[in-house]
Amino acid sequence: MLVLHWIGKGGPPEVDGVSFSTEDSPSEAFQAVACHPSDLYLDVGHQSTPSAATVAPLVVFGDLDPRVRVHVDVWVQPGEQDSLEKIRGVVNRIWKRLNNRLCKAASDSTHIAVLALAYSRQTSLAPEFDPSDPTVARFPGLLGHSDLDIALQDLHAAGLMTRSATDTLPQCPQCEGSRALAREVCVFCGKATLEKSTIVHHYRCGYQGPEDDFEREGEDGWHCPKCHHELRHYGRDYDQSGNLFVCLSCNGDMTEPEVGFRCLDCGTDTRGDRMGFRRIWRYELTPNATMALTLLRDGKEDRILDLLRGGGRTPAEDGAIADDRPGPTSARTFKLELSLADGGDPTDLANGYEIVHSVLTKSMRDTDVISTELSDVTDGFVVTTTGGSTDFEALMRTIEGRVKDKLGEDRPIRIVAREVTTPDETPPIAIAQGGDAR
Structure with a gap:
């Protein structure tokens, strides 16, 4: 049974295979929050929205409505067939990269919410234009958060997100809004x-x-x-x-004539040569962001500050000259792929996973990160080391020796290790805990 936490004002719909929790503080585990489209018509500049309070999946039941400016993970329209499978598929995919600890941290911190949303949805954070908002461009998945621009700038400065300019908007020098009317003036x-x-x-x-x-x-x-x-x-x-x-x-x-601007929010008239402008950015996660989220997932919040201090330098943008001061040693990422040899038994592969994981957890340092996803995405483990903190070649020799001791010289599994040199090669590190929608 799929359990959704209903946050709407009206009653939930009836959907086969779906149970709705309607308590303010649900007593049972739920896999997603759900509501009607009308529950998302909020002035997000002053009130939080459901997706701002948590990065858990958001399911909306009702007709598609362009007035909804919130990021919706699953939209179920009236009479839609196979709605249960549609919800389950999306919810499972998101929860593979979330757990309850991350959701709790995201509700308490805009910085963590930004990272967790981009990571769990495997997407960049791109602003959308919305004339109903004074800033004109805003991030649908992060509505309701205060100081969002500051948080994004902090994450970029820390090397956890890269950014690229997508547009430039006027900015009123009085109220800093971007809803400005351009006119020819005397x-x-x-x-x-x-x-x-x-x-x-x-x-x-x-x-x-x-x-x-x-x-x-x-x-x-x-x-x-x-x-x-x-x-x-x-x-x-x-x-x-x-x-x-x-x-x-x-x-x-x-x-x-000259070009002048009138702010539609505060009414200030500003001549064109005195008008401020602000850039609009698209943000992408860096490998260091994945490391930070994994540390948080594993309960190592105290190590995140170490990561931020040694997380690498921010790339130069717009042709600017990069800072040539010596930066911290960059992280290295390795992928360990396990496969079953001919004639091997699935239990041998399971034993191999257990042995390798045991060696990794005992050998790696606190600032290193190990993924624990065993799936068709990684077929093993992704290991990230910071500052050369681990001798990876020696670590592999230890793993090989331990596998031989446990499974014999003619071990029925193969282990291939290679360094991941580009961010695109780094497979997503799923979160082992969390609400699998089964």
Whole structure:
């Protein structure tokens, strides 16, 4: 039975194979939170949303609604077939990388929530444009968190996230919002009370002025206000040489007005050369972020500070010159793959996993990280060492010797170890504990 914690105001739907917990503090374990779309219509600038309070999977029952700005993991529409399997598949995939300790830490810390959300969903954090929010661009999965920009900058500075610029938005110098209206304003008084006219050039006498100067009340056609001749033929009598803007507030005239901004939130008017701008970034996890989450998962919160102090340097961006000060020794990641030899028994492979894991946990240091996922993704273990803290070649010799002692010289399993040199090669390290939706 799949258990969902219902956080909606209305009653939960009836779904075969799904049980809903409706208590404020549920007494039983649940695999996801659930609600109706209407429960997500919140002013997230002032109130938390369900997905902000936890990084547990979020399931929404109802018709798709563009007003929902929250990250939804599973959207179940009315009458949809196989909804149970749809929910279970997504929930299981997320919980392979979460556990209760991470969820608790994420609810208490914006920094951990950022990392846990990106890691558990295996996605980058990309902002979406939302005109209902003063910042215009926000991260759907992290709505309701305060000081989110500061947290993302902290994680980037710590080497836990890389970032790349995606856009640039104006920023009001008064309230720092980005909902600004761009307008052409008078270069003299700064007001947007401009009237546009075409400049007419009379060839005969050389007079130039706005087309209104050439009009006479009650008469058709144009007449030059200087020599009073009628302008009959374009290109022979006159031409139109550009535009003229006249300010209705100060009567100033200009050929090129300035660009000004009016903040739609606080009403401040700012000239273009005084307007601030802010960059919008897409954030990606680094291997060090995976290390930090694994340390947290394993209850080694005190070691995360060591990781942040020695987690590597932040790459230079936008062509900037990288800091050439000596940085900490970078981490090294190794992958140990176990496979069954011909004629071997599955129990031999299970014994091999147990032996290798025992050697790893006894030999590695506190700042090293070992994944414990045994699946078709890793087929073994992923080991990350910091600062060369572990002699990996000696460690492999120890593993080989222990396997021989336990399983014999003609051991029925193969062990292949190699260093992972690129982040893309690093397989996701799933969390062994947590709410498997079975």
